[in-house]
Amino acid sequence: MSSIQKSIKRVTTHVLNEMKLKGEKIAMLTAYDYSIARILDEAEIDVILVGDSASNVMAGYDTTLPITLDNMIYHAASVVRGVRRALVVVDLPFGTYQGNSKEALASSIRIMKETGAAAVKLEGGRQVVESVERILSAGIPVMGHLGLTPQAIHKFGTYVVRAKEEEEANRLMEDARLLEKTGCFAIVLEKIPAKLAGDVTASLKIPVIGIGAGPKTDGQVLVLHDMLGINREFSPRFLRRYHNLYDEIAGAVKAYISDVKTLQFPNEKEQY
Ligand code: KIV
Numbered sequence: 001m002s003s004i005q006k007s008i009k010r011v012t013t014h015v016l017n018e019m020k021l022k023g024e025k026i027a028m029l030t031a032y033d034y035s036i037a038r039i040l041d042e043a044e045i046d047v048i049l050v051g052d053s054a055s056n057v058m059a060g061y062d063t064t065l066p067i068t069l070d071n072m073i074y075h076a077a078s079v080v081r082g083v084r085r086a087l088v089v090v091d092l093p094f095g096t097y098q099g100n101s102k103e104a105l106a107s108s109i110r111i112m113k114e115t116g117a118a119a120v121k122l123e124g125g126r127q128v129v130e131s132v133e134r135i136l137s138a139g140i141p142v143m144g145h146l147g148l149t150p151q152a153i154h155k156f157g158t159y160v161v162r163a164k165e166e167e168e169a170n171r172l173m174e175d176a177r178l179l180e181k182t183g184c185f186a187i188v189l190e191k192i193p194a195k196l197a198g199d200v201t202a203s204l205k206i207p208v209i210g211i212g213a214g215p216k217t218d219g220q221v222l223v224l225h226d227m228l229g230i231n232r233e234f235s236p237r238f239l240r241r242y243h244n245l246y247d248e249i250a251g252a253v254k255a256y257i258s259d260v261k262t263l264q265f266p267n268e269k270e271q272y
Contacts, residue, residue, distance in 0.1 A: 011046050011087040013119065013141050013185040019046070019218070020207045026219025028209055029227070032058050032075040036224065037082035045086050047209075049121065049221060050076040052091040052151070057225040064150045065094045069107055076115035088117040089143050094151040097122050097131045104131035108140045121188065123149035125175025129182050136183045144179040146172055147213065148191035159236075161212075163192045176200045176208075188221060189213040191238070212238030 009015075019026055028047035031037040032054045040048055054075050055067035069092075076090040090111050097104035108120045119141035122128055132142050147162045156162075163169045172192065179187055186207040189197050194214020201208040201217050210217030222239065225231050229244040259265035 008085050010085060013087065016046070016087065016186060016207045017205075020205075026207055026209055028219055028221035030054075030221070030223045030225075031079050031082075034078045034082040037079040037088075040224075041083045041086050046219070047221075048079060048083060048086045048088050050079050050088065050090045050115075050117065051121075051223065052093050053223050055093075057223060057231065063153050065153075067093045069093055069096050069110060073111060073114045076111060076117050080116040087119065088115075089119045089121050090115060090117045092120050092122045097128065097135075098124070101130040101134040104128075105134045105138055108135045108142075109138060112140055119143055119185065121145055123151050125172070126178055129178060132179065132182045132184060141185045142183070144176070144184040144187040145190065146175055146179070146187060146192075147189045150190075159191070161191050161193065163196055169193075169196050172196065173200055173203070176204060180204050180206050189217060191236075212236060 016026055026046050028049055029040055029045050030049045030051040030053055031040050032050060037048055050072065052064040052067050052072065054071070055061045055064040058075070059067060059071070061067070072090060072093050076088070080088055092104065092107055092111070096107035104122070111117060111120055120135065121143040122131065123145040125144075125146055132144070135142050148156070148159060150159070153159065163172045169192075172189075173196070176187055176189075184206060186209060187200075187204070189200060189208055189210050191212035194216060197208070197210050197213035198216030207218040209219040209221050211221045226234055226239050227242050229241045229246055230249075232246050235241075256265065
């Protein structure tokens, strides 16, 4: 190992806690493959989430439900090979942890052994506490996920903002406290009112990372394909697009096609 490699300070769950204590915001993005993970890591992202959003943006499904544990392991192992600094968290896919804590542990152990990632994430509150406990018993860090939980889309029926009503907001606050008490090292809050997200963040010691949850959380997460503008169809209010990669890629592909068809590629220097 070179001295440069040795000097890189890994982001761990403890580092995230220190960041919360110091008021330093946590930046998290998704990645699903080696090349992109390497770019994110070298740009010094704090956390890389191998999200089950891969089901949508990589595999083209309408929901996150079809992606399998084997698929997630393939994506996560590819990501880990590109990362030297960031904390890599992997989503437990639908059907691998709900209602069966032994299966939750077995799925998490496969993720940790076969990918080299540092933590798993799962969706839900009180209904997954037994699974969280059992995963933690093996020394595997767990990130929670409350608010809009896409694996439960068929229960909600829509992707609208969650916990606007007092009853659901109170339940979410209780679930967040329960996940903290059970031992989760962090929680993602998705698409809930900014005020509620701020209240949850203030009442927990563990870091809270928001997506569509306003500015008062300890950090933010976005799906990389959304923030780079690779998806044109998905444009919720919370999304900030930092690039328009769809048009950039389409433009480059069109230029290539034209060069091939007009015999401008390859030129004299681009051959042996
Ligand atoms: O799967 C995913 O990308 C996620 C983020 C939206 C938090 O869970």
